Amino acid sequence: MIRIKDFCYWYPGQDQPALDGIDLEIPEGQFCGVVGPNGAGKSTLCYALSGFAPHFFHGTWEGELQVGKRDVPRSTLGELAGEIGLVFQNSFNQISGARFTVREEIAFGLENLGLKRKEIERRVEETLALIDLEALAERSPFALSGGQQQRVAIASILAMQPKLLVLDEPTSQLDPRGTQEVFKILDKLAGRGGTTVVLVEHKLEWLAAFADRVITFSQGRIVLDGSAKKILADEKLLKLGVGQTQFTQAAAAVQKKKFIPRSRPLPVTLKQAQKFFE
Amino acid sequence: MHGTLFVSGNSGLHRLHPLTKLALTFLFLVFAATLPNLLWLLAAFVILLVPMSAWGGLLRPFLRSCLVVITPFVISLSIIQGFFTPGETPLFHLAGFVLTGEGLLAGLTVASRILMALGGALLLMLSTRPDMLMLALTRSGLPGSLAYVVLTSIQIFPRFQERAQVILEAQQARGLEIKVNIFKRLRLLVPLMGPLVLSSIVDVEERAMALEARAFSRPGRKTSLLALADSPGQHLARWGLLLLMLALIGWSIWRAISS
Numbered sequence A: 001m002i003r004i005k006d007f008c009y010w011y012p013g014q015d016q017p018a019l020d021g022i023d024l025e026i027p028e029g030q031f032c033g034v035v036g037p038n039g040a041g042k043s044t045l046c047y048a049l050s051g052f053a054p055h056f057f058h059g060t061w062e063g064e065l066q067v068g069k070r071d072v073p074r075s076t077l078g079e080l081a082g083e084i085g086l087v088f089q090n091s092f093n094q095i096s097g098a099r100f101t102v103r104e105e106i107a108f109g110l111e112n113l114g115l116k117r118k119e120i121e122r123r124v125e126e127t128l129a130l131i132d133l134e135a136l137a138e139r140s141p142f143a144l145s146g147g148q149q150q151r152v153a154i155a156s157i158l159a160m161q162p163k164l165l166v167l168d169e170p171t172s173q174l175d176p177r178g179t180q181e182v183f184k185i186l187d188k189l190a191g192r193g194g195t196t197v198v199l200v201e202h203k204l205e206w207l208a209a210f211a212d213r214v215i216t217f218s219q220g221r222i223v224l225d226g227s228a229k230k231i232l233a234d235e236k237l238l239k240l241g242v243g244q245t246q247f248t249q250a251a252a253a254v255q256k257k258k259f260i261p262r263s264r265p266l267p268v269t270l271k272q273a274q275k276f277f278e
Numbered sequence B: 001m002h003g004t005l006f007v008s009g010n011s012g013l014h015r016l017h018p019l020t021k022l023a024l025t026f027l028f029l030v031f032a033a034t035l036p037n038l039l040w041l042l043a044a045f046v047i048l049l050v051p052m053s054a055w056g057g058l059l060r061p062f063l064r065s066c067l068v069v070i071t072p073f074v075i076s077l078s079i080i081q082g083f084f085t086p087g088e089t090p091l092f093h094l095a096g097f098v099l100t101g102e103g104l105l106a107g108l109t110v111a112s113r114i115l116m117a118l119g120g121a122l123l124l125m126l127s128t129r130p131d132m133l134m135l136a137l138t139r140s141g142l143p144g145s146l147a148y149v150v151l152t153s154i155q156i157f158p159r160f161q162e163r164a165q166v167i168l169e170a171q172q173a174r175g176l177e178i179k180v181n182i183f184k185r186l187r188l189l190v191p192l193m194g195p196l197v198l199s200s201i202v203d204v205e206e207r208a209m210a211l212e213a214r215a216f217s218r219p220g221r222k223t224s225l226l227a228l229a230d231s232p233g234q235h236l237a238r239w240g241l242l243l244l245m246l247a248l249i250g251w252s253i254w255r256a257i258s259s
């Protein structure tokens, strides 16, 4: 699905590349988490996948970046919109502001794609049901909680039926309830097999529970890559400034006091933690 | 609809094509500018606008908004014109000034012109969704980006006020005094503008990208979830209204020249 080969990207006027020799392949339907300290290049990866780097930010690039059959840096934003969906951190900023109800907000992107009204109606109803927004369909998108608004933002992108869904810290401004709402949707999407998901996320417990795979960024490079459970239990995450799940921290603290043999692998999910402490 | 005057309904007025209603609004504007005197203006208001608002099931909100909008004009224009227009029929003396009948009439005439013009605009806004109006205008050539700016302004300005209120409250909580006179109040806006503008500028980039992600500037024809119903009759009516407007303007020019 995603094939990135030796991809580098420089923001305009920067000597240091924000992405520095990225090699990455993500198969269709995979739910891939991205972690890393601030300034590591996670957002830039999202922009590169969706074409905003270079088409929105300009700057220079080299290497190959393909999503499906699409050569992303050689396509226009107009061609990419709808094929690759990008969801941002701030839910308020993603509300178009030009539509008055949630239903019309979700239709906005489809109208811009020039779809027929029948098709727009069909997709909007389908998406409302999928994201569990039917009860809010006639509300103003501005009169929603952060979590609900972020679900509308995701729905608005999903209605365009992208092959790839990229989300840049979509839950960082949400409370636990909003975070849960978002993860439940992503799980549903990736679970159905259709949508490939790339999610930048600081809440490691949630990644551990839902993601198939986690890649770790540092200074524009991928430094760790593997299954979510393996990478999130890796002690190198601490040195990289990514942190650890609360389960891992608790287990490591107890293990240090030698109550538990060092050979036992550290947990990253609640289930694993329960087993660890038994 | 938040931030708009629109009152939902399914009346004939509601169902008219937005451009037809816009043409009527312009016609009333032309009436306001060209009808010769107070009697004509009031008659047009009572015979045309009031029944139209009733047709739309909007009589109460229409008359209420008219009253709210026109009262300050009636008062200020009556006073200004009334006291400062010389005339033969003194009605009222106050501290050496005289309110004349001619002046009062002149003031009320100007106020009724304003009533006519604003009444037409109110009728449009009460019965037409702004997004429908913008859709109709873009279909006839208005740039989509302009329609977007209008629609977002309607919705985002109230949010802007809310955000200003939040920042204001935060600053009050930190001890910036706020219950002071108007000049000090204006000075207090300065620390308010900083965070407000800054947070808005940072948001602009993300907003622009979010719009791109929704294919906003994709070239090619756009469609709409909203259905705009038009009819050959209305199409014809709009041309008729345009001709009527031109005729009225011509008539008033001719009157001005010949008198």
Ligand SMILES: Nc1ncnc2c1ncn2[C@@H]1O[C@H](COP(=O)(O)OP(=O)(O)O)[C@@H](O)[C@H]1O
Pocket (backbone or CB within 6 Å): A011, A012, A014, A018, A036, A037, A038, A039, A040, A041, A042, A043, A044, A045, A057
């Ligand atoms: N618009 C920009 N112009 C120039 N440099 C930028 C821009 N955005 C990000 N950078 C730089 O690129 C690097 C990666 O940033 P970013 O992808 O935002 O990191 P992350 O999302 O992991 O915090 C950082 O060094 C950052 O300073």
Ligand SMILES: [Mg+2]
Pocket (backbone or CB within 6 Å): A042, A043, A044
């Ligand atoms: Mg970032």
